[in-house]
Amino acid sequence: MSNSDLDNLIEIMAKLPGLGPRSARRAVLHMIKKRALLMVPLADTLQQVATTARECLNCSNICSGTDLCDICSSEKRLNGEICVVEDVADLWAMERAGVFKGRYHVLGGTLSALDAIGPEELRIPKLMDRVASENVREVILALNATIDGQTTAHYIAGELETRGVAATSLAQGVPIGGELDYLDDGTITAALKARKAV
Amino acid sequence: MSNSDLDNLIEIMAKLPGLGPRSARRAVLHMIKKRALLMVPLADTLQQVATTARECLNCSNICSGTDLCDICSSEKRLNGEICVVEDVADLWAMERAGVFKGRYHVLGGTLSALDAIGPEELRIPKLMDRVASENVREVILALNATIDGQTTAHYIAGELETRGVAATSLAQGVPIGGELDYLDDGTITAALKARKAV
Numbered sequence: 001m002s003n004s005d006l007d008n009l010i011e012i013m014a015k016l017p018g019l020g021p022r023s024a025r026r027a028v029l030h031m032i033k034k035r036a037l038l039m040v041p042l043a044d045t046l047q048q049v050a051t052t053a054r055e056c057l058n059c060s061n062i063c064s065g066t067d068l069c070d071i072c073s074s075e076k077r078l079n080g081e082i083c084v085v086e087d088v089a090d091l092w093a094m095e096r097a098g099v100f101k102g103r104y105h106v107l108g109g110t111l112s113a114l115d116a117i118g119p120e121e122l123r124i125p126k127l128m129d130r131v132a133s134e135n136v137r138e139v140i141l142a143l144n145a146t147i148d149g150q151t152t153a154h155y156i157a158g159e160l161e162t163r164g165v166a167a168t169s170l171a172q173g174v175p176i177g178g179e180l181d182y183l184d185d186g187t188i189t190a191a192l193k194a195r196k197a198v
Numbered sequence: 199m200s201n202s203d204l205d206n207l208i209e210i211m212a213k214l215p216g217l218g219p220r221s222a223r224r225a226v227l228h229m230i231k232k233r234a235l236l237m238v239p240l241a242d243t244l245q246q247v248a249t250t251a252r253e254c255l256n257c258s259n260i261c262s263g264t265d266l267c268d269i270c271s272s273e274k275r276l277n278g279e280i281c282v283v284e285d286v287a288d289l290w291a292m293e294r295a296g297v298f299k300g301r302y303h304v305l306g307g308t309l310s311a312l313d314a315i316g317p318e319e320l321r322i323p324k325l326m327d328r329v330a331s332e333n334v335r336e337v338i339l340a341l342n343a344t345i346d347g348q349t350t351a352h353y354i355a356g357e358l359e360t361r362g363v364a365a366t367s368l369a370q371g372v373p374i375g376g377e378l379d380y381l382d383d384g385t386i387t388a389a390l391k392a393r394k395a396v
């Protein structure tokens with residue numbers, strides 16, 4: 001087939017995380033069948049987001065056509081609390097939980113000796129600026145429970161300590177509904193060490 | 199977040215087969231990071247395919263802005279042989295194997311008593327028209343090895359017999375319950391070469 005647009009479309013779709021050539025072909029055929037309901041709206045919305053999406057100048061969340069994201073510009077969010085996350089997906093996960101009422105700071109990754117990623121490559125200097133200018137009392141380090149995530153958390157906690165600002169991190173333990181048999185040893189160890197009186 | 203375009207985009211992406219909410223979010227974040235390389239080309243190509251894709255008037259393959267698909271209009275394909283497939287994904291699977299040199303006919307499904315799909319709901323009358331007008335010697339029934347697929351193959355073979363046209367089917371080697379689109383090229387090639395009279 002020299003249907004080059006169709007081949008291009010499948011090739012591009014196959015580059016999305018979670019899709020491969022086969023699922024890209026299935027998705028494209030599905031979209032052609034649902035042209036008005038799915039394919040055209042997807043094309044339009046992609047174009048719209050590609051045009052308007054930008055990085056919040058304050059926290060690096062994604063925002064739409066504005067300098068500050070909805071969270072940074074909302075008067076309903078608490079001042080003085082910043083939750084530090086590795087990336088926007090983690091910010092979204094926190095927001096879905098709906099329990100944190102302060103503001104965020106997206107680092108854009110973790111410190112990594114192997115990949116030569118130091119504090120300057122992340123948005124740690126910007127975080128320290130915000131801690132001073134926004135009169136922050138507490139920084140919650142919601143970083144992934146990986147070695148690099150925890151190294152990063154410790155580094156930031158040290159920086160905050162010299163500035164007299166409290167650093168906390170999410171508790172580690174058994175997830176709600178989690179079955180012990182399915183958990184890794186590290187999680188069980190952490191949960192045991194952090195055990196509480198019933 | 200009232201980033202409605204972003205939420206819309208995630209919601210639409212999550213409707214694609216093989217994607218759910220989580221993989222849609224990951225895909226959208228990935229695209230925003232690769233805006234020029236991935237998101238804009240995807241939007242453009244989707245728009246292009248949505249505008250130009252249509253059904254081949256002869257075989258119901260997908261074609262781009264023309265009445266006949268590349269296969270139907272190619273002078274390099276053999277006349278007199280038609281390979282009947284259930285849908286376009288199966289046609290693509292046959293083409294990837296690269297061994298069939300004739301032309302195709304996409305039925306658009308299989309006969310199904312349960313779903314009240316009879317010959318008129320598929321493109322079986324059109325197939326019989328083509329068998330006559332294209333002077334077809336052999337019809338290869340490359341239908342899935344499901345009950346409905348085999349019922350459909352037997353029905354078409356019967357219709358062809360009354361017209362004195364040979365009907366063959368892909369050889370065993372297609373696993374029972376297996377769908378063409380899941381098979382590797384070598385299996386399809388072997389099954390085509392060992393095809394037998396129905």
Ligand SMILES: [Zn+2]
Nearest residue numbers: 056059069072
């Ligand atoms: Zn922000």
Ligand SMILES: [Zn+2]
Nearest residue numbers: 254257267270
């Ligand atoms: Zn055609």
